[in-house]
Amino acid sequence: MGADTVRIGIAEDSALFRDGLTMQLGRLDVQVVITAGTGDELLAQMARQPIDAAIIDVRMPPNFTDDGLQTAEKLAASYPDTGILMLSQYAELSYATRLFTTGTAHRGYLLKDRVANAEALRDALQRVRQGESVVDDQLIGRLLNHQRHLNKLDDLTPTEQAVLRHMAEGRSNAGIATTMWTSTKAVEAHMTRIFAKLEIPGSPDDNRRVLAVLAWLRGT
Amino acid sequence: MGTAFTAVMAGSAARRPTVSVVRAWPRLQVLYGAICPPAAALIILAFWPIWRDRPLLALASVILSMALLSAGILLLDERSQQGSAGTLIGASALLTAGWLNNWQVGPLPLISVPASVTGIMLAAWAMYSYPHSPNEKRAGRLFFGAVLGVLLAADIAAIVASRPQWWGFSAGAWWPSLMPNHTAFQAFSLTFDLVGVGFAVAYMLLWLARWRRSRGISRRLAKPVATAASVTCAATAVELVATALSAGPHVMNIIFTVEAYLQIGVPAAFVVSVLQRRFARTRVADLILHLRGPARASSITSALRDILEDPDLEVVESPWTGGPPGAGLPVTTTSGDQLAVIVADPSLSMDDDLVRAAVAATAFALENAQLEAALTDQLREVHQSRLRIIQAETTERRRLERDLHDGTQQRLVAISIMLGAAESDTTEEPVRAILSRAGAELAQVIEGLRDLAHGIHPGVLHQVGLEQAIRSMAEQYPFPIDVRLPAGRFSEGAELTAYYVIAEAVSNAVKHARARRITITGKAAGGWLSIAVTDDGQGGARADGGTGISGIIDRVRAIDGEASVDSAPGHGTRIWARIPCA
Numbered sequence: 045m046g047a048d049t050v051r052i053g054i055a056e057d058s059a060l061f062r063d064g065l066t067m068q069l070g071r072l073d074v075q076v077v078i079t080a081g082t083g084d085e086l087l088a089q090m091a092r093q094p095i096d097a098a099i100i101d102v103r104m105p106p107n108f109t110d111d112g113l114q115t116a117e118k119l120a121a122s123y124p125d126t127g128i129l130m131l132s133q134y135a136e137l138s139y140a141t142r143l144f145t146t147g148t149a150h151r152g153y154l155l156k157d158r159v160a161n162a163e164a165l166r167d168a169l170q171r172v173r174q175g176e177s178v179v180d181d182q183l184i185g186r187l188l189n190h191q192r193h194l195n196k197l198d199d200l201t202p203t204e205q206a207v208l209r210h211m212a213e214g215r216s217n218a219g220i221a222t223t224m225w226t227s228t229k230a231v232e233a234h235m236t237r238i239f240a241k242l243e244i245p246g247s248p249d250d251n252r253r254v255l256a257v258l259a260w261l262r263g264t
Numbered sequence: 265m266g267t268a269f270t271a272v273m274a275g276s277a278a279r280r281p282t283v284s285v286v287r288a289w290p291r292l293q294v295l296y297g298a299i300c301p302p303a304a305a306l307i308i309l310a311f312w313p314i315w316r317d318r319p320l321l322a323l324a325s326v327i328l329s330m331a332l333l334s335a336g337i338l339l340l341d342e343r344s345q346q347g348s349a350g351t352l353i354g355a356s357a358l359l360t361a362g363w364l365n366n367w368q369v370g371p372l373p374l375i376s377v378p379a380s381v382t383g384i385m386l387a388a389w390a391m392y393s394y395p396h397s398p399n400e401k402r403a404g405r406l407f408f409g410a411v412l413g414v415l416l417a418a419d420i421a422a423i424v425a426s427r428p429q430w431w432g433f434s435a436g437a438w439w440p441s442l443m444p445n446h447t448a449f450q451a452f453s454l455t456f457d458l459v460g461v462g463f464a465v466a467y468m469l470l471w472l473a474r475w476r477r478s479r480g481i482s483r484r485l486a487k488p489v490a491t492a493a494s495v496t497c498a499a500t501a502v503e504l505v506a507t508a509l510s511a512g513p514h515v516m517n518i519i520f521t522v523e524a525y526l527q528i529g530v531p532a533a534f535v536v537s538v539l540q541r542r543f544a545r546t547r548v549a550d551l552i553l554h555l556r557g558p559a560r561a562s563s564i565t566s567a568l569r570d571i572l573e574d575p576d577l578e579v580v581e582s583p584w585t586g587g588p589p590g591a592g593l594p595v596t597t598t599s600g601d602q603l604a605v606i607v608a609d610p611s612l613s614m615d616d617d618l619v620r621a622a623v624a625a626t627a628f629a630l631e632n633a634q635l636e637a638a639l640t641d642q643l644r645e646v647h648q649s650r651l652r653i654i655q656a657e658t659t660e661r662r663r664l665e666r667d668l669h670d671g672t673q674q675r676l677v678a679i680s681i682m683l684g685a686a687e688s689d690t691t692e693e694p695v696r697a698i699l700s701r702a703g704a705e706l707a708q709v710i711e712g713l714r715d716l717a718h719g720i721h722p723g724v725l726h727q728v729g730l731e732q733a734i735r736s737m738a739e740q741y742p743f744p745i746d747v748r749l750p751a752g753r754f755s756e757g758a759e760l761t762a763y764y765v766i767a768e769a770v771s772n773a774v775k776h777a778r779a780r781r782i783t784i785t786g787k788a789a790g791g792w793l794s795i796a797v798t799d800d801g802q803g804g805a806r807a808d809g810g811t812g813i814s815g816i817i818d819r820v821r822a823i824d825g826e827a828s829v830d831s832a833p834g835h836g837t838r839i840w841a842r843i844p845c846a
Contacts, residue, residue, distance in 0.1 A: 058670060064678030071685055103669065103723070110727045133669055133714060136724045137739065138732040156673075157710045160680035160703065162688065187739055194744040262735055263747070 050173065053078035053095040055086035055115060056131075057104045065099065065159055072166050081105065083115025090123070097127030097173055101156070102139055113142055120147060127172030131156045135183050137262060144177065144255050152178025152214065177214025177254045184212045187261045194263075199241045207234040208242075212261055214254045296337050303333055306360065313366035318517060324524035325363055331531035332356035332387060338538055339394075342617075347401075351390040352531075358383030368434040377419055377431070381460075384500070385412045388467055391493050391530060392474075394537075411463045415456060422452035457508040464501040468494050479609045480573030481618065485540055488533035496530050499523040541618070547571045548621040551629070558636055559629035561604055568606070568622055578607045579626060593619065595627045603630045647822075654822040658721075658760065665721035673713055680706045715740075722763050730759045734766055734784060741774060749786040754793055758845035761819055762786070762795050765827065768816045769797035769839040777801025777837055791846035798838045805831035805839075813839065 052074050056062045066076045077093050080086035082105050086098060098119060102112040116128050129152045130143055140153035152172045158180060159165045168178045188209060191197055197205055203224075210220040217235075221228045235248035246256040307329045308315075311322040336352030339345045362380025365373040389408045393401050425448040428439040471490045478486050503519050511519070551567045565579040580592070582602045592605035606626060612619050680703060687699035717723070718737075725733040731749040738745035753759070766784055773779040779801030786795040807813045807829040820827040820841045831837040 058674035058678075060678045061674040064681035067685060068681045071688070108666070133673055134718055134724050134736075135740065136728060136732075136736050138728045138736065139724075157677050157680060157707065157714075160677060160684050160707070162684055183739075186742070189742045190739050190744070193742060262739070 050074040050097065050169065051077045051093075051095045052169075053080065053086050053090060053093070053098045054100075055080045055083050055098065055104065055112065056101045057081050058101075061101075061156075068159055068162060068165060072162060072169070074169065083111055083118075086115065087118060087122075090119070095126060097129060097150075097169055099129045099131060102130060102132040102136075110139070110142075113139060116143060116151070117146060120151070125150065127169065128152065129154060129168055129172055129178070131159065135180075135186070137179075137183060137187070137258065140179055140183075141255065141258060144252070144258075148177045148214070148252050148254050149175045153183075154178065154180045155182060158182070171214070171219070174216075176216050176219060179212060179214045179254065179258070181209075181213050184209055184261075187212070191261055191263075196242070200238065204234050204238050204241075207231060208238050208257065211235065211238075211248075211253065212257045295340070296334070299333070299337060300330070303356075304330060310360045310363050311366070313368075314363070318521065321517065321521040321524055324521060324528060325359075328524060328528050328531070329356045329360045331528055331535075332359065335531045335534045335538070336390075338535060342538070342542075345394065348390050348394045351386050351393075352534075355383050355386035355390060358386060365431075365433060368437055371438040373428060373431070373433040373437040374423065374439060377423060378416055381415050381419060382412065385415070387530070388493075391489055391534060392467070392470060394489075394534070411459065411466075414459050415463075418452050418456035418459065422449055422456060425449045425452060454508060457504045460504045461501050461508075464497045464504070468497045471497075477611050479611045480575075481544060481571070482611050482615050484573065485537055485544070485615065488536045489530070492529040492533035496523075496527050499526045541615070544571065544615075544618055545621045548618065548625050551622075551625045555629055559633040561630075564626050564629055568608075568626070572608065572612060572618065572622060574609050574612065576609065580605050580607060581630070593623055595623055595630065597627065597631050597634075603627060603634070650818070650822045654819055661721040665717045665723055668713060668717040668720070669723060673710065673717065676706060676710050676713065680710065719767070722760075722767075725759055725763055726756060729753050730762055730786075733759075733763060737763075737767060737770070738784070741770070743774065744781050745770065746781070746783045749784060749795070750788045750793075752788060754788065754845035757823055758793050758843045761816075761823060761825065761843050762793055762841070762845075764819060765795060765816045765839065765841045765843075766797055768812045769799075769837075772805055772813060772839075773797070773799035773801050773837060777803065777805065779836070788845060791844060793843045793845035794841070795843070796838060796840045798836065800836045802833065803831045803835050803837050804833040805829055805837045816841075 050073075052069055054062055054065060054076060056065065056079075062079055066079065069076050077095055078086060078089045080089060083100065086100070090098075098116075100112045100115055100119075102110060104111040104115075112130060116130060119126065119128060124147070127150045128143075130139065131154055132139055133156050135155060137153075143151050143153055150172050152168050154164070154168055158168075164181075171178050188197070188205070197208075200208065206224065207220060210223060215223065217228050217231050220231045224231070232248065238244070239246070239248055242260060244256050244260045246253060250256065304326075307326050311325055315322045332352050333356040336349045336354075336356060339349035339352060342349070358379045360383075362376050362383055364379070365376035367373075385408060389404070392408075393404055424440060424442045425445045426439075427435070427441050427444050428437040429435050430446065430449055433439075471493050475483065475486060475490050499519075499522065503516075503523050506516060506519050548568075548571055551564070551571065555563050555567060561579045561581040565577065568579065569575055569577045579595075581604045592607040594602050595604040595606060596602050604626060606623060608619075608622075683699055683703045683706060687696055687703060690696050690699065722733055722737075724736070728736070729751070730753075731747070731751045734749055735747050738747050754762070770782055770784070773782050777799055779799035782797065782799045784795070784797050786793065788794075805811075805813055807817055813829055816839075817827040817829070820843060823844065825841060825843040827839070827841040829837065829839050831839075
């Protein structure tokens with residue numbers, strides 16, 4: 045285990061899922077150093093055991109409501125550079141919106157069953173560690189599909205639609221450029237056009253642009 | 265009196281009281297129109313000989329006969345007063361016949377003597393007996409009958425012992441002068457006059473007693489007739505005294521004329537009383553219509569006190585323990601169960617028909633109120649039980665969703681991870697393919713299960729609110745769904761109900777109506793959350809018979825909301841609900 049081995053903390057009340065996740069993470073060459081059944085337990089252990097990223101279930105004891113989100117907010121306040129990957133059983137984008145309201149960097153939102161996909165999990169963890177945002181690409185795909193039927197994307201070229209999708213997923217300009225095999229400059233030009241065509245409030249340079257894009261996509 | 269009163273009431277209750285209804289007037293008008301002209305002609309004919317000499321007397325007598333006839337016909341319309349009606353009509357005929365003596369021919373003078381006295385007695389009886397109860401009538405009839413018997417006997421004896429001239433008739437009149445004896449004739453005539461005066465005095469005393477017994481409405485209704493009867497009695501007494509004293513024909517003529525005019529007052533007062541009584545009975549019947557709110561003993565009490573003018577009247581709902589057994593008027597249901605007791609002044613029994621109307625109206629109002637209360641209770645019970653069913657269903661749905669979320673779904677995801685691990689670890693291509701396929705299938709199962717659990721109960725609703733939850737639901741559909749809901753938060757029950765309504769409406773639009781566009785709108789105002797889901801599908805959605813839509817309508821109504829479905833074939837569907845959200 046090298047010096048750059050990633051240290052992970054998990055807050056998840058289902059022992060079976062926790063074990064499965066630990067196994068999956070082990071195969072990704074990351075080390076699970078904290079496994080906690082509640083958010084408060086995770087925060088308590090983090091005082092003694094530093095971690096690089098936390099994977100937190102939204103619905104946990106004691107309230108089984110949005111306990112995970114509350115944990116994430118506390119964690120981000122104390123450890124702003126620690127990555128947070130929020131897991132939710134249900135596709136509820138307002139959770140993601142709420143997660144990003146207090147900051148977009150190092151934060152991600154995934155559907156729970158996405159962790160079965162090793163590549164998706166690796167990519168998400170890597171991005172939150174690097175300071176990007178992550179929004180489950182399945183959710184974004186569904187949202188775009190929904191908007192496409194409302195004919196709101198008709199003005200965008202296929203390339204622009206792809207850039208919009210990556211923005212909504214929370215990727216950085218560099219990340220988008222790498223993924224699309226193009227230059228950062230070209231990506232920035234696409235973005236400016238997208239913001240203008242869709243009349244999205246704000247600018248593509250804003251580090252909170254993922255929120256603006258999500259809001260536009262949801263029609264709110 | 266109290267005992268008689270109770271007996272009367274018990275009798276009326278047993279008969280099943282019915283409110284006497286004034287029958288159609290036209291029938292009466294036809295009858296009156298048919299009888300009056302010939303009757304008037306006959307009466308005028310009877311008075312013809314005196315018309316020239318004593319026109320005032322003739323006019324008064326014609327009016328009296330016509331008034332009695334009219335009062336009789338008026339009474340024919342009252343179910344329980346047929347006897348009185350007949351008596352009055354008879355009295356009118358006999359009084360007219362009493363004046364036939366002016367035709368000094370054949371048997372007419374002879375007929376006039378008993379006809380006259382019988383007519384007066386019948387009229388007196390009709391006035392006195394109206395509207396007495398049958399029990400009282402029996403005793404009165406005996407007394408009146410006895411007096412009439414004595415008077416007729418005295419008249420017949422006087423006729424047999426006289427010649428027609430002694431009566432002032434022509435000698436040619438048909439007359440059974442069996443044993444003419446002037447002394448005997450005068451003795452019989454005097455007997456007649458004395459009994460007549462005695463009766464007139466007794467009649468006045470009877471009216472006085474009745475007047476003193478009566479209270480409230482009975483007294484008011486009796487007043488006109490009592491006054492007229494007393495005045496007439498006094499006049500008759502004067503006439504008889506004058507006859508006994510053998511007053512001159514001029515004096516007698518004046519007395520007869522004044523008396524005849526005074527007598528007109530009796531049938532006139534009688535008609536007034538009949539009309540007043542009908543009006544009072546109608547008011548009792550109206551009582552039911554004018555009670556505000558559900559009928560209670562207290563409200564009926566105050567209404568009856570007002571109408572029957574008895575400030576001490578009391579309607580006491582059963583069971584009543586406030587008096588001797590059998591006291592008061594029992595008010596019973598149609599099946600005979602006692603509802604209440606009316607405690608009223610005993611004098612009311614004189615107005616049997618009014619009492620029966622009051623008992624019937626009270627029974628009707630109370631029974632109605634009782635049925636209404638029972639119905640309200642049942643409705644409340646049904647409503648509460650429906651609410652309990654809905655609450656139990658909600659609890660069960662919540663538990664199921666939680667079981668799926670915390671148990672099954674987590675396990676399946678864990679298994680999915682293991683399959684993925686096995687797949688990447690194996691080098692054997694066939695095994696890898698199988699594992700890959702199993703993983704893909706499992707992903708589908710997990711997604712289906714997630715949708716199922718979310719459909720059973722929207723676990724996120726309580727955290728994110730209605731607007732966000734519906735938005736997330738809408739985003740699942742590759743489909744234009746326009747969401748325009750208020751962003752505020754409402755009571756948990758209201759949000760859940762609204763969510764179910766919208767989810768069901770959208771699901772119906774997508775699955776059955778083949779809609780291409782759905783609009784979800786909502787507005788919150790005044791403690792109500794109104795929502796509507798409109799689609800452009802084929803319509804024809806039905807809200808009856810166990811469909812999902814009927815289920816959500818039941819759910820809305822269970823929490824006192826309203827819901828409706830507007831879905832004409834070919835014109836899309838609009839499902840609307842109004843939910844209390846305070």
